[in-house]
Amino acid sequence: MAEFSKGLAGIVAGQTSVAIIDEEGGGLQYRGYPLNQLTEKATFEDVAYLLLHGELPNAAELKAYRASLKAKRDLPSALKEALERIPASAHPMDVMRTGCSMLGCLEPEGADRDQGAIADRLVGCFGSMILYWHHVAVGGTKADVTVDSEDTLAGHFLHLLHGEAPLDEHRKALDISFILYAEHEFNASTFTARTITSTLSDFYSAVTGAIGALRGPLHGGANEAAMALIERFGTADEAEKGILESLKKKDKIMGFGHRVYKVRDPRSDIIKVWAEKLASGSDEGKRQFEVAERIEQVMRREKDLFPNLDFYSAIVYNRCGIPTPLFTPLFVMSRVTGWAAHIMEQRADNRIIRPTSEYAGPAVRDVPALDQR
Amino acid sequence: MAEFSKGLAGIVAGQTSVAIIDEEGGGLQYRGYPLNQLTEKATFEDVAYLLLHGELPNAAELKAYRASLKAKRDLPSALKEALERIPASAHPMDVMRTGCSMLGCLEPEGADRDQGAIADRLVGCFGSMILYWHHVAVGGTKADVTVDSEDTLAGHFLHLLHGEAPLDEHRKALDISFILYAEHEFNASTFTARTITSTLSDFYSAVTGAIGALRGPLHGGANEAAMALIERFGTADEAEKGILESLKKKDKIMGFGHRVYKVRDPRSDIIKVWAEKLASGSDEGKRQFEVAERIEQVMRREKDLFPNLDFYSAIVYNRCGIPTPLFTPLFVMSRVTGWAAHIMEQRADNRIIRPTSEYAGPAVRDVPALDQR
Numbered sequence: 001m002a003e004f005s006k007g008l009a010g011i012v013a014g015q016t017s018v019a020i021i022d023e024e025g026g027g028l029q030y031r032g033y034p035l036n037q038l039t040e041k042a043t044f045e046d047v048a049y050l051l052l053h054g055e056l057p058n059a060a061e062l063k064a065y066r067a068s069l070k071a072k073r074d075l076p077s078a079l080k081e082a083l084e085r086i087p088a089s090a091h092p093m094d095v096m097r098t099g100c101s102m103l104g105c106l107e108p109e110g111a112d113r114d115q116g117a118i119a120d121r122l123v124g125c126f127g128s129m130i131l132y133w134h135h136v137a138v139g140g141t142k143a144d145v146t147v148d149s150e151d152t153l154a155g156h157f158l159h160l161l162h163g164e165a166p167l168d169e170h171r172k173a174l175d176i177s178f179i180l181y182a183e184h185e186f187n188a189s190t191f192t193a194r195t196i197t198s199t200l201s202d203f204y205s206a207v208t209g210a211i212g213a214l215r216g217p218l219h220g221g222a223n224e225a226a227m228a229l230i231e232r233f234g235t236a237d238e239a240e241k242g243i244l245e246s247l248k249k250k251d252k253i254m255g256f257g258h259r260v261y262k263v264r265d266p267r268s269d270i271i272k273v274w275a276e277k278l279a280s281g282s283d284e285g286k287r288q289f290e291v292a293e294r295i296e297q298v299m300r301r302e303k304d305l306f307p308n309l310d311f312y313s314a315i316v317y318n319r320c321g322i323p324t325p326l327f328t329p330l331f332v333m334s335r336v337t338g339w340a341a342h343i344m345e346q347r348a349d350n351r352i353i354r355p356t357s358e359y360a361g362p363a364v365r366d367v368p369a370l371d372q373r
Numbered sequence: 374m375a376e377f378s379k380g381l382a383g384i385v386a387g388q389t390s391v392a393i394i395d396e397e398g399g400g401l402q403y404r405g406y407p408l409n410q411l412t413e414k415a416t417f418e419d420v421a422y423l424l425l426h427g428e429l430p431n432a433a434e435l436k437a438y439r440a441s442l443k444a445k446r447d448l449p450s451a452l453k454e455a456l457e458r459i460p461a462s463a464h465p466m467d468v469m470r471t472g473c474s475m476l477g478c479l480e481p482e483g484a485d486r487d488q489g490a491i492a493d494r495l496v497g498c499f500g501s502m503i504l505y506w507h508h509v510a511v512g513g514t515k516a517d518v519t520v521d522s523e524d525t526l527a528g529h530f531l532h533l534l535h536g537e538a539p540l541d542e543h544r545k546a547l548d549i550s551f552i553l554y555a556e557h558e559f560n561a562s563t564f565t566a567r568t569i570t571s572t573l574s575d576f577y578s579a580v581t582g583a584i585g586a587l588r589g590p591l592h593g594g595a596n597e598a599a600m601a602l603i604e605r606f607g608t609a610d611e612a613e614k615g616i617l618e619s620l621k622k623k624d625k626i627m628g629f630g631h632r633v634y635k636v637r638d639p640r641s642d643i644i645k646v647w648a649e650k651l652a653s654g655s656d657e658g659k660r661q662f663e664v665a666e667r668i669e670q671v672m673r674r675e676k677d678l679f680p681n682l683d684f685y686s687a688i689v690y691n692r693c694g695i696p697t698p699l700f701t702p703l704f705v706m707s708r709v710t711g712w713a714a715h716i717m718e719q720r721a722d723n724r725i726i727r728p729t730s731e732y733a734g735p736a737v738r739d740v741p742a743l744d745q746r
Contacts (some may be wrong), residue, residue: 004385007724012377017734032735058746078458085451101471105463199589209582216572351380361390362405373431
C-alpha cells in the first residue's frame with residue numbers, strides 16, 4: 001500500500017504570492033502585509049484592490065475603485081427573474097451559487113469581458129444578489145439594489161438589508177470582518193477554484209465551484225453553526241454545562257481549531273474585540289458575549305482548542321441584525337477577492353490539477369451476461 | 374524551497390474502490406470490470422447502476438432502474454423558467470452548471486431526499502435540462518422533455534434532440550460512449566467534486582463544481598476542440614499539412630495524450646470502431662474519418678502521441694447529428710455517475726481536502742497610511 005496524506009494535509013499543491021500563514025512570524029499576511037495592520041490602516045476595498053492588483057491603492061486609485069464597484073451593483077433582469085423563482089426555503093448559499101452561475105450565462109467571460117472585469121463585477125454585485133433574493137423571498141418586494149448613498153460594500157449590504165442607513169460601528173465591524181475573511185491561502189474553496197481553473201475553464205465556473213465548497217459546515221458554514229451554538233444557551237453556566245455534555249458525547253463543536261493554525265487563529269483576536277464592542281450595547285448582546293467567552297474557556301481547558309475566525313464573527317453579524325442564514329454569503333462577498341487573485345495566479349502558470357488515487361476496490365473480474373447475474 | 378509536484382501529478386490524494394486505471398493489466402476497470410467487457414455485455418444503465426451501487430444489476434434490477442430514471446426526466450417549472458431566460462449565445466456547459474445549481478435550490482438534499490435519490494434524479498434529467506434550453510434558445514419551442522417511447526438515456530437524448538426516433542446504431546454508439554465517459558478515477562472534475570464534498574457541502578454543490586471543471590478544454594471541453602480540428606480540413610492531405618504547421622508553431626492539438634495514460638488510451642480503440650462504423654454511411658462521414666485517421670498517424674509519427682477518448686468520440690457525436698456545443702454536456706450526462714459514486718465514497722470516510730502552498734510573494738512589510746502610498 002502506498003502512503004498518502006489524507007485530505008492532502010501538509011501536501012504542497014503549488015506556489016502562491018497572495019498570502020502566507022506565518023504562525024510563528026508576523027501572522028497571516030496578504031501580499032506581505034500583516035493582517036493586524038491592514039485592519040487598522042485600511043478598509044476592505046483597499047484589501048480587495050491589494051489582492052487583485054498586488055499593491056495597495058493610493059487615494060486616487062481607491063476612490064476610482066470604489067466608484068467602479070458602486071457602478072456594478074445592479075443586476076441584469078434575467079438574473080433577477082431567475083432569483084425570483086428560488087423559494088424562500090432555499091439555502092442562501094444555493095442562491096449565491098445559482099446566481100453566480102446564471103450571471104456567467106448572461107455576462108460570459110470573453111474578448112469584451114476579461115477576468116479583472118469579472119472579478120470587479122462579482123465583488124460589486126454579490127451583496128445585491130443575495131439581498132435581492134432575500135427581499136423577494138421573505139418580503140415579496142423587488143428591491144432597488146443600488147443604494148447610491150453608500151460608498152462601501154459593508155455599508156451597501158447593511159443599508160440594503162435593513163432599508164436604512166446603518167450605525168457607523170456596524171459598518172466598521174462588517175468591514176473588518178470582510179478584511180479578515182478575504183483570503184486564506186490554499187483553503188478548500190480556494191483550492192477548488194484553482195482546480196477548476198486548471199482545466200482552463202472560465203472564471204464563473206471557478207467561483208461557482210468555490211461557493212459550493214465554502215457552503216460546507218467544515219468550511220464557511222461554520223459561522224452559522226457557531227451562532228446556533230451560542231444561541232442554544234441562556235447563561236454562561238448553562239453554556240458550560242451544555243458544552244461539557246456535548247464533549248462527552250463527542251459532538252463536534254463548530255468554530256474551534258483549524259487545519260493550519262496550531263496555537264491560535266490570529267484573526268479571532270481581532271474580531272473578538274469587535275464582538276465585545278457591539279455586544280456591550282444591549283443586554284442580549286452582553287449575554288451572547290458571556291456565553292461565547294465561557295464556551296471559549298471550556299474549549300481551551302477541556303480540549304486545548306482555540307476559537308477560529310468564525311466563532312466571534314457570528315456575534316458581530318448577529319449584533320448587526322443579520323439573519324444567521326446570510327452569514328456564509330457574507331463570507332462569499334469577501335472571499336471572492338481571494339478566489340479571484342488565486343484564479344488569476346493559477347492561470348498565469350497553469351498545469352492541470354489532477355492527482356491520482358490508491359485503488360482499494362475489487363480485483364479484476366469478468367462481466368457476466370445479464371441472465372447470469 | 375520545498376519540492377512539490379505541479380498539478381499534483383503522481384500525488385496520491387486518496388483511496389477509491391470505484392475505478393482503477395491499470396495500464397499494464399486489464400486496462401481501465403469500473404469496480405473490477407474491464408471496460409472492454411462492459412461495452413460488449415452491458416448498457417450504460419447497467420454501468421450507472423454498477424458505479425452507484427457497487428454491483429451490476431440483474432435483469433429485474435435493471436428494469437426497475439430504467440423505469441426509475443425514466444420517471445425522473447421532467448423538470449420543475451421554476452427550473453424551466455430559469456432556463457428560458459438563458460440566451461441562445463450562452464455556453465451549454467454554463468447552462469448545465471446553472472440548471473444543476475438551480476435544481477439544488479428547488480429539490481434540496483435533506484431528510485426526504487438522500488444522495489441516492491439525487492444521483493438518480495441528475496442522471497435522469499440532465500438530458501432534459503440541456504435540450505429543454507436548446508429547443509427554447511434555438512427554436513423558441515418549449516418541448517415536452519419526457520419522450521415516453523424511449524427507455525434508455527441514449528435513446529431519450531437523441532429522440533428529444535431530433536424530435537424523432539433515432540437509428541438503432543446511433544442509440545448504440547451513444548450508449549457505448551456514455552459507458553466510456555462514465556468514470557475515470559481522480560480526474561480534475563471528480564477531484565473537484567470530492568474536494569467540495571470534503572467540506573460536508575451538499576450533493577448539488579459538488580456536481581455543479583464538477584461541471585465547471587469539466588467545461589475546460591484541458592478536460593471535457595476537448596471533444597469539442599477535437600471536432601473543430603477535424604472540421605478544419607477537407608482532405609487527409611490537407612490535414613497532414615495543417616497539423617505539421619500547427620506543430621511547428623507549437624499549437625496544442627486537442628484530443629491527444631493524457632496525464633495518466635502513457636502508451637495508449639484503451640477507450641479510444643473502442644470508440645474508434647464506432648466512429649468508423651457511423652462514418653461509413655456517408656461521403657461526409659468517410660471524409661471526416663480519413664481526416665481523423667491521418668491526424669492520428671501524424672501525431673504518432675511526429676510526437677509519439679496517441680488519440681484519447683475525446684478524439685474519435687467527436688466523430689461519433691457528429692455522425693449522430695449532435696451539434697458540437699452539446700458534446701461536453703453529453704460528457705456530463707455520463708460522468709455524473711462517476712462523480713456521484715465518488716461523492717458517496719468521499720462522504721463515507723471524509724477528511725477535508727485542504728493542501729498547503731509554498732509562498733513566493735513579497736517579504737513582510739508595513740502597511741503605509743493612505744496619504745503615504
